[in-house]
Amino acid sequence: MNTIKADVAVIGAGITGCAIARQLSKYRLSTLVIEKEADVGWGTTKVNTGLIHSGYAGEKGSLKLSLCHNGNMLFRKNAYELDIPIKNTGSLLNVFNQSQIKILEENLKQGKAHGLLGLEIISNKDGALKKLEPNISKNVIAGLYAGQACIISPYEAAIALYENAKKNSVRFMLASKVTSLKYEKSQKCFFINIQPTSSEHSIYGCEPGLVIAADYVVNAAGIYADEIAKMVGDLSFEIKAVKGQYYLLDSEAGELVKRPNMRISDPKTKKSKGMVVAPTTGNNIIIGSTYEDTDKNDFSTTKKALDEVKVKLGQMIENIPFNKTITIFAGLRAISNTGDFIIGQCQANKKFINAAGIQSPGLTCAFIISEIISDQLKEAGLKLEKNTKFIPERKRFPKLDKVNFKNNHELFARNSSYGEIICRCEKVSEAEIVNAIENGATTLDGVKFRTRAGMGRCQGGYCTLRVMKLLSKKLGIPIEKITKSGGDSYQAKIEMD
Amino acid sequence: MVKLIKQAENKIKHSSDSEYDLVVIGGGPGGMAAAVKAAELGVERVLLIERDSFLGGILPQCIHSGFGIKIFNSELTGPEYCQLFVEKVRNISIEVMLDTMALTLDLKGDKKSIIVSSRNFGIKRITAKAIILSLGCRERTRGQILIPGSRPAGVLTAGLVQKMVNIEGFLPGKNIVILGSGDIGLIMARRLVLEGCKVKGVFELMPFSTGLLRNISQCLEDFEIPLYLSHTVTKIYGDKRIKSVDIAMVDKNLNPIQTKTKNIKCDTLLLSVGLIPENELSKTAEIEIDLKTGGPAVDQYLHTSRNGVFACGNSLFVNDLADNVTEDGYLAAQSAVSFLNGRLRSEKLIRSKKLINIEAGENIAYIVPQKVSGKSDVNFRIRASIPLRNAFIEFSNIGLKKKVRFVNPGELIFAKITKGDFGKFLECNTKTASDSIKVSIKKEVQGQ
Numbered sequence: 018m019n020t021i022k023a024d025v026a027v028i029g030a031g032i033t034g035c036a037i038a039r040q041l042s043k044y045r046l047s048t049l050v051i052e053k054e055a056d057v058g059w060g061t062t063k064v065n066t067g068l069i070h071s072g073y074a075g076e077k078g079s080l081k082l083s084l085c086h087n088g089n090m091l092f093r094k095n096a097y098e099l100d101i102p103i104k105n106t107g108s109l110l111n112v113f114n115q116s117q118i119k120i121l122e123e124n125l126k127q128g129k130a131h132g133l134l135g136l137e138i139i140s141n142k143d144g145a146l147k148k149l150e151p152n153i154s155k156n157v158i159a160g161l162y163a164g165q166a167c168i169i170s171p172y173e174a175a176i177a178l179y180e181n182a183k184k185n186s187v188r189f190m191l192a193s194k195v196t197s198l199k200y201e202k203s204q205k206c207f208f209i210n211i212q213p214t215s216s217e218h219s220i221y222g223c224e225p226g227l228v229i230a231a232d233y234v235v236n237a238a239g240i241y242a243d244e245i246a247k248m249v250g251d252l253s254f255e256i257k258a259v260k261g262q263y264y265l266l267d268s269e270a271g272e273l274v275k276r277p278n279m280r281i282s283d284p285k286t287k288k289s290k291g292m293v294v295a296p297t298t299g300n301n302i303i304i305g306s307t308y309e310d311t312d313k314n315d316f317s318t319t320k321k322a323l324d325e326v327k328v329k330l331g332q333m334i335e336n337i338p339f340n341k342t343i344t345i346f347a348g349l350r351a352i353s354n355t356g357d358f359i360i361g362q363c364q365a366n367k368k369f370i371n372a373a374g375i376q377s378p379g380l381t382c383a384f385i386i387s388e389i390i391s392d393q394l395k396e397a398g399l400k401l402e403k404n405t406k407f408i409p410e411r412k413r414f415p416k417l418d419k420v421n422f423k424n425n426h427e428l429f430a431r432n433s434s435y436g437e438i439i440c441r442c443e444k445v446s447e448a449e450i451v452n453a454i455e456n457g458a459t460t461l462d463g464v465k466f467r468t469r470a471g472m473g474r475c476q477g478g479y480c481t482l483r484v485m486k487l488l489s490k491k492l493g494i495p496i497e498k499i500t501k502s503g504g505d506s507y508q509a510k511i512e513m514d
Numbered sequence: 515m516v517k518l519i520k521q522a523e524n525k526i527k528h529s530s531d532s533e534y535d536l537v538v539i540g541g542g543p544g545g546m547a548a549a550v551k552a553a554e555l556g557v558e559r560v561l562l563i564e565r566d567s568f569l570g571g572i573l574p575q576c577i578h579s580g581f582g583i584k585i586f587n588s589e590l591t592g593p594e595y596c597q598l599f600v601e602k603v604r605n606i607s608i609e610v611m612l613d614t615m616a617l618t619l620d621l622k623g624d625k626k627s628i629i630v631s632s633r634n635f636g637i638k639r640i641t642a643k644a645i646i647l648s649l650g651c652r653e654r655t656r657g658q659i660l661i662p663g664s665r666p667a668g669v670l671t672a673g674l675v676q677k678m679v680n681i682e683g684f685l686p687g688k689n690i691v692i693l694g695s696g697d698i699g700l701i702m703a704r705r706l707v708l709e710g711c712k713v714k715g716v717f718e719l720m721p722f723s724t725g726l727l728r729n730i731s732q733c734l735e736d737f738e739i740p741l742y743l744s745h746t747v748t749k750i751y752g753d754k755r756i757k758s759v760d761i762a763m764v765d766k767n768l769n770p771i772q773t774k775t776k777n778i779k780c781d782t783l784l785l786s787v788g789l790i791p792e793n794e795l796s797k798t799a800e801i802e803i804d805l806k807t808g809g810p811a812v813d814q815y816l817h818t819s820r821n822g823v824f825a826c827g828n829s830l831f832v833n834d835l836a837d838n839v840t841e842d843g844y845l846a847a848q849s850a851v852s853f854l855n856g857r858l859r860s861e862k863l864i865r866s867k868k869l870i871n872i873e874a875g876e877n878i879a880y881i882v883p884q885k886v887s888g889k890s891d892v893n894f895r896i897r898a899s900i901p902l903r904n905a906f907i908e909f910s911n912i913g914l915k916k917k918v919r920f921v922n923p924g925e926l927i928f929a930k931i932t933k934g935d936f937g938k939f940l941e942c943n944t945k946t947a948s949d950s951i952k953v954s955i956k957k958e959v960q961g962q
Contacts, residue, residue, distance in 0.1 A: 265657075314753065316664050316665070316753075317662065317663045317664045317749070317750075317751075318662045318663060318664075319662050320660075320662050320748075323660070323662070342657055342658065342660065343655075343657045343658075344655075344656075344657035345657060345660055345662070346665060422617055422618070422629050422631070422637050423637070425631075425636070425637050426636060426637060429636030429637060430636070433633050433634075433636070434633055435636070436631050436632045436633040436634065436635065436636045436637065437613065437631075437632070437633040438565070438615040438617075438631055441565070441615065441794075442794075444617065446631075447633070474652075474655075475652045475653070475655065476655040476656070476657055477674075478652055478653050478655065478671050478673065478674050479652070481674060482674070482677060482678065482682060496682070496684065497684050500667065500754075501666075501667035501754075502667065502754060503754065504753070504754035504755075505754050505755045506666065506667035506668075506754035506755050507667060507755065508667055508668075508670075508678075508686065509678065509684040509685065509686060510684075510685050510686060510687045510688055510781065510782075
């Protein structure tokens with residue numbers, strides 16, 4: 018049986034796990050990340066509005082509230098280092114009646130107390146809100162504008178962290194599922210059994226029966242964090258999967274709103290900041306989402322829920338062109354039974370650190386959580402010696418300039434495959450796709466999330482086979498073994514004679 | 515066959531000078547026909563731009579027969595039909611740029627220009643005196659018809675599967691459900707059965723098929739593949755790979771009937787739910803788009819709203835037959851030649867008030883051309899929105915009725931209106947305010 022030693026094993030490569038891995042790469046440690054999916058950021062991370070909250074919301078005394086504003090600041094600093102594109106849009110929380118204005122005032126007060134700048138309640142009476150958001154409905158009487166809010170692409174952030182952590186010697190075991198985990202007192206070490214989730218395990222570095230021996234474990238397993246915690250006897254929390262369903266609209270609808278517009282949540286449920294109509298960094302419009310208790314394996318969309326989104330958000334934003342929908346999708350939030358983040362050493366074993374229940378504003382807090390986790394590891398006895406070779410910067414691979422094509426001459430001079438357009442909708446060149454594969458994409462979705470190839474209005478009708486051929490060539494596996502998203506998501510069944 | 519076409523094309527060289535009389539964008543049946551005809555009519559510098567590494571568009575993947583009945587008077591396969599045009603392109607003075615993607619049209623200056631991209635030369639500007647757009651169409655996707663459920667692999671559009679099977683040589687799965695009875699879906703049903711797959715049925719939302727009648731008979735009936743009208747997919751199951759679908763009968767408002775839902779196991783869901791003219795390039799030049807066809811609005815010369823820019827093929831409207839696309843390619847070329855010779859006058863022809871608007875009325879999904887001068891005969895192309903027996907096509911304001919025994923959304927209707935007929939309209943129009951002719955398909959009332 019093959020065993021790999023590590024100082025720290027991080028379970029889960031969502032935005033939280035990746036941020037933790039990159040944070041740990043600042044120290045002289047061997048860090049290993051285990052992820053059951055074939056790529057990073059494929060759980061809760063990828064189904065997310067991408068809003069970096071300013072930090073006025075949340076219950077008093079909660080981690081969510083106390084971390085969010087600083088989390089925003091830290092995210093911005095790191096996004097700069099990691100070349101994660103940010104759009105400084107601000108955000109609006111919109112209300113429909115006078116009693117709800119009180120909620121805005123409370124939030125404003127709470128935000129100011131936490132040091133937020135650029136917070137303002139804007140009335141729709143004198144048309145000020147309409148000026149800010151031309152498509153805002155007459156039903157909206159006021160909105161809380163938060164100037165420090167911004168938008169990013171959550172999966173791009175996870176990919177940036179993954180690339181940078183890898184560069185700083187973190188080892189990633191993708192398409193590898195934890196099947197059991199136990200602490201051996203005699204050896205003072207955790208033994209983690211992992212199994213490949215892909216038959217092409219050679220490209221992911223996992224093999225059947227592999228064991229990871231780690232001194233410390235960080236549990237960032239998203240909706241499965243409670244199940245991982247149970248493996249070491251930590252029964253202190255439970256994670257519930259709560260589904261959210263979204264529409265994604267074509268970039269032709271990209272001017273609909275200028276910033277994330279949130280609909281105030283139903284005061285009876287108080288579950289989340291409610292539904293949102295938001296621009297994305299890719300110039301699409303994302304609209305969602307619902308809040309439905311469900312099973313951990315239920316990623317299905319339903320007409321009923323999507324109709325609800327349509328009605329509720331149609332009351333806030335006028336003229337939403339739902340006929341420009343490119344795709345609909347659903348994701349699961351990891352909601353803890355405390356309603357708050359669960360961060361810190363577990364009682365059963367202090368060398369096992371939880372980063373669980375990370376839901377909104379979890380994306381905003383990814384970096385601040387990663388710093389808390391490294392502090393917790395230190396407290397639990399891990400020696401943190403500075404890694405003098407740490408490279409904080411990561412650069413995005415240059416994309417074709419879709420607006421001013423002249424700017425691409427230099428790219429082409431460097432690499433002629435910039436001239437070969439593989440995805441016609443999003444104008445993605447072969448150079449970008451090859452680079453994505455060289456940097457870790459192993460699937461069609463992996464290429465899509467890195468380059469946007471297949472994300473446009475034809476949804477891969479044109480580029481799917483072209484991308485499959487490039488994946489096959491670069492990974493050295495036959496075309497029929499190429500998957501959409503790992504596991505058995507093959508595009509082909511059997512080769513013909 | 516594809517290899518042959520490729521070899522033929524590699525011999526066609528293009529020069530470095532980038533000023534042309536006519537640039538044809540898109541090397542499918544429409545673009546090849548347009549380029550060949552223009553060269554035959556004496557245009558000196560014709561350039562044909564194709565994004566793929568071979569000419570023909572989707573013809574090489576259409577290995578079934580049924581091509582060429584109009585143009586060559588014999589029934590050919592797609593690759594055969596393609597090869598005949600590739601020969602024509604080779605034997606006449608046309609420059610061809612393969613592996614070249616047209617990114618934007620720039621019509622702002624005096625010269626029309628096209629920004630193109632290729633691995634061979636990077637990004638460059640090509641200028642032209644006239645442009646023909648023959649950009650083809652794309653398939654509607656799952657997202658556009660909003661099928662609920664999970665998002666596994668194995669949900670594919672029919673054209674993509676056609677390319678997988680016929681060009682790349684692999685199958686998408688073994689147990690197939692087909693949603694939509696468009697022509698590619700019908701053809702792929704037969705194709706997949708021939709390759710040993712089980713096609714569990716073709717399910718069509720409408721109470722009629724949108725495919726050609728000959729395809730229903732030759733692709734489904736001859737192979738005993740069931741066609742279920744007024745049915746749709748209401749849910750997709752499967753985590754990584756599709757496992758099954760829910761199929762429901764729909765009521766007359768097209769809403770699924772809950773009690774008439776059943777689950778069907780499958781490993782592939784093929785979508786043949788409509789085609790949309792490719793118009794992104796047209797939009798970059800702010801060419802007026804007809805919302806009914808999804809392609810540029812044109813006059814009887816296939817002239818778009820931009821002077822000197824013509825459109826043909828499936829980027830104009832989605833055709834049923836390649837032969838019709840070829841004919842439109844010829845027409846676009848003839849018009850472009852007239853334009854280059856200064857005979858096709860009038861700036862911004864289509865926006866001119868002097869033109870007669872053609873309106874799609876009752877039971878008509880779309881009609882092309884959308885505007886006519888009334889000074890020449892026009893062969894209208896009409897797409898019915900429902901099937902009707904013993905009907906007539908009515909042209910308002912000219913009091914013209916044309917009897918049609920049977921109309922079907924799957925088959926394009928051609929209706930020729932003469933200059934004389936328009937004359938009647940123009941005469942009376944001086945007195946009335948109306949500047950349009952409304953075209954409708956109506957059912958013949960018994961006893962008439």
